[in-house]
Amino acid sequence: MPAPIIRAHQLSKTVRTADHSLSILEDVSIEIQAGESLAIVGPSGAGKSTLLGLLAGLDTPTGGQIYLADYNITEMDEEGRARVRAELVGFVFQTFQLLESLTALENVALPMELQGEPEATDRAREFLGKVGLAERLSHYPKQLSGGEQQRVALARAFACQPKILFADEPTGNLDSITGGKVSDLLFELNQQSGTTLILVTHEQRLADRCDRQLVIDSGHLQN
Amino acid sequence: MLVTDLKLLWRDWRGGQLSLVISALVLAVTVVTAVSLFADRVERGLNAQISSFLASDLAVRSGLVIDDRFYQQAEQLNLQTADIASFRSMVFAGDNNHLASVKVVSSGYPLRGVVELSADLNGNVVENRSTGPLSGEAWVEARLFNLLDIKIGDEIDVGYARLKVTRLILNEPDRGTGFGAAGARVLMSWDDLERSQLVRPGSRIRYSLLMQGDDSQIQEYQDWYAAQDAGDDQHHSLVTPENAEEQLAEALQRGRGFLLLSGTIGVLLAGLAMALASQRYASRLTDQVALMKAWGVSSNAVRRSQFVRLTVIALVSTAIGILLGWAGHTFLLELARGLLNIELPAPGLRPFLVAGLTGVICVLGFALPALWHLPGIAPLRVLRRDIQGSLLGEGKRWLIGVTALLLLAYWYSQSFITAVLFLVALFVLFGVCALIALQVLRLVKQLGHWRGSVVRLGLANLWRRRNQTLIQLVGFSATLMLLLVVTGMRTSLIAEWEAQLPDDTPSHFLFNVATPEVEPIKALLSQEGATTTQWFPMVRGRVVSINGDAITPEQFAKAEGLRREVNFTQSDILPDSNEIVDGQWWQQAPSTIEFSLEQEVAAEIGISVGDVMEFSIGGIKFDARLASIRTVSWQSMNPNFYVIFYPGALDRFAPNWVTAVRAKEDAASEQESLLKQASFVPKVVREYPTAVVLELNDVVARIRDVISRVTQGLEVILLLVLACGVMVLFAAIGVSYDERLRENAILRTLGSSRKMVLGALAVEYAGLGAIAGFIAGLGAEVILYFVQLMVFNLDPQWHPMLWLLGIVSGTVVITVLGLWRSRDIISVPPLQSLRQLA
Structure with missing residues (x-):
């Protein structure tokens, strides 16, 4: 059996408020295999997004270790984690996070351009084709519907060919029909590229399509 | 990476996020370039003209024959020289005689300016000569023809020298305004001086050694002279263009001070606009940076990218600003050409250097502090939008901005004390404006209660956003106040000058x-x-x-x-x-x-x-x-x-x-x-x-002429300062833009008519403008009171027109520009506004 691509060991996250400290995650340990798709589910405020942020190296835990591929990102500083994210990680967000002043094509090409990818524009065009937006390349985000914007975000995430894709409520801002179409597209692209997918969701339908589900409640892993 | 940075920059520009930052920077550089070029060229032009009043750049004068050491030093510094000896002497033609002002000049005379001559008595054909008369010739002033009853070609006797009158003198550059030029002028050659036998022990002759060279040579000679103890020499005195014509020099000094002050105000306003616009630009960049960091772009790379972008912004804006400034100054020179008939020298390097540095300092002092925190933004912001970057402390930003202003003011005025005093005065002014504004705002809030809903909504907005309103009020009222002061000061300057030259000035x-x-x-x-x-x-x-x-x-x-x-x-x-x-x-x-x-x-x-x-x-x-x-x-x-x-x-x-x-x-x-x-x-x-x-006519004409020239320069600069004030207005509206967009979208969604939203905005801007105009009028009146009293020694007068001008122009300008700048707030469909801001 190959080594897991993500390993988290006894993770905890505590935040200090004015008069006491608040534990958001406690003693969470997980292993995720390469190519696996995993849904993190649980009620609001359970700590799902916090876990996602920690696993993606966007935040640092108060205790425990996280390995992405062979990198122990808990030992790294922000610059080190940034290098790991650049190498391995892609994102899809609930609020799409498209840059308003960039066209669809530019939005998709931007992360590749930042990595110095010479074929950035061609690949962006190719992936926008895959998500069915070949005709909307030069449209700005505010000229696109919510579903279209999330498809642009999917194209942006997959065009970079990340090893691991983190999706935070990818359909949370969409109606159920549009959300269904977007999740179809997400799993289709995921299958094509063999990416490891970790998604946070409220929607059972979306969670059910994943290989595995983790339930979090009050900062603790259930089951 | 550079290509990517440039692409990002281009996209920021295309998205309209940069236009205000760049416009403000371009304008700051334009103001500096136009002011410096204009001041530099006009000043050097006028200096050259004053030099021509001296007929040279520098002169050593003495009642005795000028010491050899003064000649030797001039020779050593490669200065061009010419000699003058002047005295009063009887000149004769047949039975007629006249006590003339004789001026004996060497062939190099004049080193600056020209002698205007004519070969016929009507003075119809004017010749300009930059050499003195030949040996055996005399050039004489018109009245001598009457006095001696002679015509061109006749001979006159000066001492023992018999000279043929070949030209009529219409004008000579160094005629001066003193009593020395009393008798009719006779200009003769240095070569005939000995022959005339007029130089005897006891004769009252004034000798001048004229010198001409470039600025550094002249400076070197002045330094040498000062080091010589020659300063205390009772017999020799050094005459520079500055002390040659004190009245002109004084007018010039005032004019220059005014230009520089106006210029600094312009840059200050543009800087304020830049700082506000950069703040907005930074808030727009926050998401972009968070996203980039989530994708793994390092803080250093973000910083480097911003550095590249700012550098390009600085370079391009400065280049555009210099071009516009050049165009501006030529346009203004063109406007003033009717009065400006001096020959303008090519501009020196300094104005360009000052302009370039202004661009750099503005970016470093006003734009960079607002963007400084961006590389430190946590990548986690992509998941949690409530995470803000830790903005560079407000204190630090102020410190940097003020330092930048100080540097600019210093560069501009070349005097540290002036720069500091100027800034202190300005900040005191801002503080006082803020205090008054707050009180007026309170009153206005009361006023809103018994008005219709549109007015109430507009005025309530002013009070509700009072922090922003205060910033804008301080910006507007200070801008307007300075403009009013400038207008009032110009009026005082002219009034004072006119008062010096009343219509019954003697002829x-x-x-x-x-x-x-x-x-x-x-x-x-x-x-x-x-x-x-x-x-x-x-x-x-x-x-x-x-x-x-x-x-x-x-x-x-x-x-x-x-x-x-x-x-x-x-x-x-x-x-x-x-x-x-x-x-x-x-x-x-x-x-x-x-x-x-x-x-x-x-x-x-x-x-x-x-x-x-x-x-x-x-x-x-x-x-x-x-x-x-x-x-x-x-x-x-x-x-x-x-x-x-x-x-x-x-x-x-x-x-x-x-x-x-x-x-x-x-x-x-x-x-x-x-x-x-x-x-x-x-x-x-x-x-x-x-x-x-x-005859005083030509002396008076010359002084009037210079006054006209200086006033023209002042008016030109006023327009540029005005443009800077408009930039502050735009930037200030930009600061509250998102909030207004959201509120008006909500109002429209809740069923307010477009007319009502527009009306409320109009009331808000008009209120802002009127209050700013009122404070500006009040402040300008106070400042002008002291300026009139202490600077110009005039009896202080009230300026009801300035108050009116302040309130009316404040209301009209701010309402029109404010509504224009807010047109999207009204025209964008509410749903789109809400989504845009989601």
């Missing part, structure tokens, strides 16, 4: 009139329609001691006016434009000889009322008691005196009389009046050959 000085000639000349003048000021008797003499102590060389060094022989007069009435500051003007005949002294000289030699001064006139010494100290308006173009005795003191010294004459105005144009002599002149000089008439 001629008449002097060397013997006592028996006074009455007949008075009759002749009134017959010719000419009017005169008071007639003063005049004798030359020296001051010797104060209270028995001989006046020391140090005292003389301070009081240059008394160093040589001085003209004394006597009068029982206080001359116009004189004012007693200490002691009393005579109410009745004093028991001893008493005199009145000019204030500055009195202070310089340290004498007070009641002290006794010893005078020497024609070898006869006598004591007199100082009865009063006076101020004298030297610009008044009337005969002015340092020393005035009570009538009787000078009777035994056979005084000559002097007066200022205003000829009957009958010449159609200035050109004509220059060529055509006033009708009384030939009669006076023919009938009273020893009387001397000095």
Whole structure:
């Protein structure tokens, strides 16, 4: 059996408020295999997004270790984690996070351009084709519907060919029909590229399509 | 990566996020370039013209033959030189003679400017010469043709030299405004000086060594001169363009100070606009940076990317600003061309250097601090939008901004003290504006209660966003106030200058009139329609001691006016434009000889009322008691005196009389009046050959001319400052833009009509403008009160027009521009606004 691509060991996250400290995650340990798709589910405020942020190296835990591929990102500083994210990680967000002043094509090409990818524009065009937006390349985000914007975000995430894709409520801002179409597209692209997918969701339908589900409640892993 | 950075920059620009930052920067650089280029070129042009008043860049003058060392130093520095010797001498043509002002010049004369000549007596064909007359030739002033009854080609005798008159002198560059140019001018060659045998022991000749070179050579000569102890030399004096024509120099100084002050205000406003616009740009960049960091772009790479972007912004904006500034200054020069008939030198490097540095300093001081926190933004922000970057502390941002302003003000004024004082004054001003604004805002809030809903909504918005409103009010009112002050100051400047040159400015000085000639000349003048000021008797003499102590060389060094022989007069009435500051003007005949002294000289030699001064006139010494100290308006173009005795003191010294004459105005144009002599002149000089008439027309014209030029420059700069004020307005609206967009979208969604939203916005901006205009009017009035009182020595006046101008222009300009800038708020469909801001 190959080594897991993500390993988290006894993770905890505590935040200090004015008069006491608040534990958001406690003693969470997980292993995720390469190519696996995993849904993190649980009620609001359970700590799902916090876990996602920690696993993606966007935040640092108060205790425990996280390995992405062979990198122990808990030992790294922000610059080190940034290098790991650049190498391995892609994102899809609930609020799409498209840059308003960039066209669809530019939005998709931007992360590749930042990595110095010479074929950035061609690949962006190719992936926008895959998500069915070949005709909307030069449209700005505010000229696109919510579903279209999330498809642009999917194209942006997959065009970079990340090893691991983190999706935070990818359909949370969409109606159920549009959300269904977007999740179809997400799993289709995921299958094509063999990416490891970790998604946070409220929607059972979306969670059910994943290989595995983790339930979090009050900062603790259930089951 | 550079390509990516440039792409990002281009996209920011395309998205409109940068336009205000760049416009403000471009404008700042434009203002600096236009002001510096304009000031630099006009100043150097005027300096060159003043140089031509001196006929050189520098001159050493002496009553004795000028020492060889002065020539040697000039030679060593490779300066071009020319010689002048001037004296009064009788010139003869047949039976006619005249006491002429003879000027003997070497062939290099004039080094600056030209002698305007004509070969015919009507002066129709003007020749400009920059060389002196040849040996054996003489060029003479028009009136000498009448006085000696000669024509071109005739011969005159100057001493033992017989010279052929070949040209009529229309103008000479260094004619000067003093009494030296009293008799009709005869210009002759240095080569004929010896032959004339006029240089003898005891002859009163003034020698000048003229020098010309580039700025550094001239400076070097001045430094050498200062190091020579020559500064204390009683025999030689160094004359620079600055001290050659003090009135012009003073006008120039004021004009330059005004330009620089206006320029600094312009840059300050543009800087304020940049800082506000950069803040908005930074908030737009926050998501972009968080996303980039989530994708693994390091903080350093973000910082580097921002550095590249800012550098490109600085370079491009500065280049555009310099081009626009160039265009602006040529446009303005073109506008002023009617009055600006000086030859402008090519611009130096300094204006460009100052402009370039302004671009860099503005970016570093105003844009960078607002963006400084961006590389530190946590990548987690992509998941949790409530995470903000830790903005660079407000204190630090202020410190950086103020330092940048200080640097700019220093670069501009070249004086650290001026820069600091200027900024302190400005910040005090801002503080006071904020305090007043807050009170007015409170009042306005009350006012809103009993108005219709549109007005209430608009005014309520002002109060609800009072922090933002205050920032905008301070920005607007300070801008408007400075504009009003500038307008008011210009008016005061012109008023003061005009006051110095009243319409009845005399056209001629008449002097060397013997006592028996006074009455007949008075009759002749009134017959010719000419009017005169008071007639003063005049004798030359020296001051010797104060209270028995001989006046020391140090005292003389301070009081240059008394160093040589001085003209004394006597009068029982206080001359116009004189004012007693200490002691009393005579109410009745004093028991001893008493005199009145000019204030500055009195202070310089340290004498007070009641002290006794010893005078020497024609070898006869006598004591007199100082009865009063006076101020004298030297610009008044009337005969002015340092020393005035009570009538009787000078009777035994056979005084000559002097007066200022205003000829009957009958010449159609200035050109004509220059060529055509006033009708009384030939009669006076023919009938009273020893009387001397000095024409002031051209002197007055020159001074008027310079005043016009300087005022033109001021107006030009005002427009640029105004543009900077508009930038602040835009930037300030930008600060509250998102909030307004959201609120108005909600209002529209809830069913408010477009008209109501528009109306409320209009009321808000109009209110803002009116309050700003009111504060501006108030502040300007206060500042102008002190400016008039202390700077211009004018009686302070109220400026109701300025108040009106402030309130009306504030309301109109801010409403129109505010609504224009907010047009998206009204026109974008509410749903789109809400989504855009989600």
